[in-house]
Amino acid sequence: MKGAAALALCVAAGAAAAGWSAATPAEIAGVSNPARARQHWILQCQGCHRPDASGTPATTPAMAGIIGKFLSVPGGREYLAQVPGVATAALSDADLAEVLNWTLARFDPAHVPADFRPYTAAEMAALRKNVLRVEAARVRARLAAGFASDGDRALQK
Numbered sequence: 001m002k003g004a005a006a007l008a009l010c011v012a013a014g015a016a017a018a019g020w021s022a023a024t025p026a027e028i029a030g031v032s033n034p035a036r037a038r039q040h041w042i043l044q045c046q047g048c049h050r051p052d053a054s055g056t057p058a059t060t061p062a063m064a065g066i067i068g069k070f071l072s073v074p075g076g077r078e079y080l081a082q083v084p085g086v087a088t089a090a091l092s093d094a095d096l097a098e099v100l101n102w103t104l105a106r107f108d109p110a111h112v113p114a115d116f117r118p119y120t121a122a123e124m125a126a127l128r129k130n131v132l133r134v135e136a137a138r139v140r141a142r143l144a145a146g147f148a149s150d151g152d153r154a155l156q157k
């Protein structure tokens with residue numbers, strides 16, 4: 001009985017994983033296992049950011065349709081790796097690079113520059129040493145001010 005239940009669970013999990021991979025691009029640069037990246041997002045990130053990265057009013061800014069823009073302003077690439085939620089996550093450098101690459105592809109592919117180089121474990125290891133603390137919001141506002149002005153209200157936190 002116990003064995004049968006466990007087997008049923010495995011089959012269900014397998015079907016869910018297959019369904020997920022069918023719904024996403026075959027390959028995301030810098031993401032070797034999209035199902036694992038999504039799992040990390042669920043466990044480590046979406047509590048604040050919400051499942052769809054729409055954010056939590058008053059505490060966590062929306063990222064959906066926006067975060068890719070940081071890659072086009074000086075200092076933005078570093079910022080994405082150094083915000084506290086990223087830099088201090090309980091994930092290895094490799095898993096952190098993977099979930100950040102996945103986050104960009106999943107929530108704002110339109111703004112990821114064509115020449116984007118995916119984050120690597122080595123880069124993440126170096127960047128996360130300099131975690132932003134109270135200054136994160138100020139740095140964010142300065143970077144966002146450099147985005148092309150296209151009326152992004154979501155950026156004015």
Ligand code: HEC
Binds near residue numbers: 079086089
């Ligand atoms: C405790 C809440 C919390 C958790 C958990 C969290 N974040 Fe965040 N995140 C924030 C807040 C708040 C900001 C805005 C910058 C700041 O003030 O820290 C932010 C900013 C970001 C940014 C920069 C883009 C922007 O809009 O400023 C990225 C990328 C990001 N988070 C990704 C992640 C990922 C990936 C995880 C999981 C590994 C994660 N976050 C976990 C709260 C959180």
